[in-house]
Amino acid sequence: MLRDYSDNWEVHKVSLRLLTRYSLCDSCLGRAFAKLGHGHENKERGLALKLSLLLEIDRLIKDHELRDLEQVKELILNVGQVGEGLFRKYYSEKFQRRPCYLCGNLLDDIKQDFFRKSLHMLREKPVRYVLGVKLSSSISDLETKFVVDNGLLYYESMKNEIKREVGKMLSKEGFEPELDSPEVELIYDMESRAIITLRKNHKYLYYYVRLSRGIPISSWYSKGGESLEAEIQGKVMIPFSEPSDVRILTPYPLVVIGEEMSELNTRGYLLKRVKEVSKKEVSLLAQTKPESRVYRVTIYSREKVGREIYEGIQDLLFEAKDYRQLREKLSQLNVQVISVDVLEIKGKFERLRSYLSRAPK
Structure with missing residues (x-):
């Protein structure tokens, strides 16, 4: 050997x-x-x-x-x-021309076909787009086995290569992919050699306050069917929140996927639209959690432990990382909790909120 x-x-x-x-x-x-x-x-x-x-x-x-x-x-x-x-x-024998084990020597032809068909569509109707590729099940299985069996740490998927190379060709023709806020995804089906157009959902950032208790944001946590998500009839992304029994009296972020709304006042929620956000901005929101939150807890106690409102009913202020930490602090007190409100959030999120709220140049 x-x-x-x-x-x-x-x-x-x-x-x-x-x-x-x-x-x-x-x-x-x-x-x-x-x-x-x-x-x-x-x-x-x-x-x-x-x-x-x-x-x-x-x-x-x-x-x-x-x-x-x-x-x-x-x-x-x-x-x-x-x-x-x-x-x-x-060697004296004739040279054998063998097909590629992975693509069958069709990769260049597939790239060119994807490019031609995409270019024709974009010239007829220019849109903000991204590219996608759907491999046949046989190629997908073959590629996965090839990578796993050979332990290829530096491998790139066939999908990514096709998207990148076709994107470069389309950019040279004046149609550069829009990765942050595309309107459609042009998906090339390698089995049928057809392009499937998938309309991309828009993402809008809102800030909200919650003045009522007991109505969650997500339908997932709704017991009686009432939720903010059900009311606006759109999917929502929640970077961070509070239990539904906690009033939120400082602006919290919410990303709505679907139709744009200007403002909304429903179910005790006040929503104010900020802007359409990109994939990168949504990622920033998901990664930037508050470092701490200021809670106002209304309690009943015979002992004076906070600012008295009426005959044993008192207000206490706590700074805690989140609601779970707040509950740990409250468990150390011999008090009866009546209600909890969040008044303020602290940390890097405040700077991110300021950045996202700026008007575009």
Whole structure:
């Protein structure tokens, strides 16, 4: 067998192992190392690796270090067209042109077909778009097995390569993908070679306060069917909130997926629209939680522990990370809790709220 000629070159060892087992086109070999060598296409990576291996094979033969040519015959055939010259030099039989194990040598044709059809659609009706790819079940299963069986840590999916390369081609024609706020997703079905148009839902940021108790935001937590989500008839994303029995008297964020509303006053909720938000901004909201919250707790106690309102009914102020921590603090007091309101949130979220509320330039 071809000896391990470079103990320290892991990329070459993996390439050698792959091409000994599989026939791979330049792109499908290069995609196994897509996260290495920034600035190059997978096709360039694959071709470079193939040429490097062929040069080393030829050197080993010429230096009489490799005497049994049958050891590398399958590898040279699996390399494809770039190995045809070397094969003819050392073998008398006809060179076999083998299809790529993963894409069947159809990847370039698929990219071009996706590009042509997308370009035609965008010229007829320009829209803000992103690209998607639906692999056939057979290719999807084959690719997953290929990656897992060979432990390919730097692999890029076929979907991503197709989307990226077609996106570059469309950008050159003046139709650059809009990743943050697309109107539609153009999905290429590799089995039918058709493009499916999927309209993307818009996401709108609102700030809300909750003046009533007992009505949750999400329908999931609704006991009697009443919820803010049911009222606005749209899906909501809640970066953080409070139990439904806690009044919220400082603006909290809420992302509504669906139709735009200006303002809404319903079920004790007051909602004020801020703006349409991008995927990146939604991610920022999800990651930026309050560092602490200021709660006003109305309690009953015979002992004076807070500001008395009426005959043992008192107000207490607590700063806590969240409602769970507040309950832990309250459990240490011998009091009867009547109600809880959140008055203020502190931390980085305040700066993010200010940033998101700014009018666009």
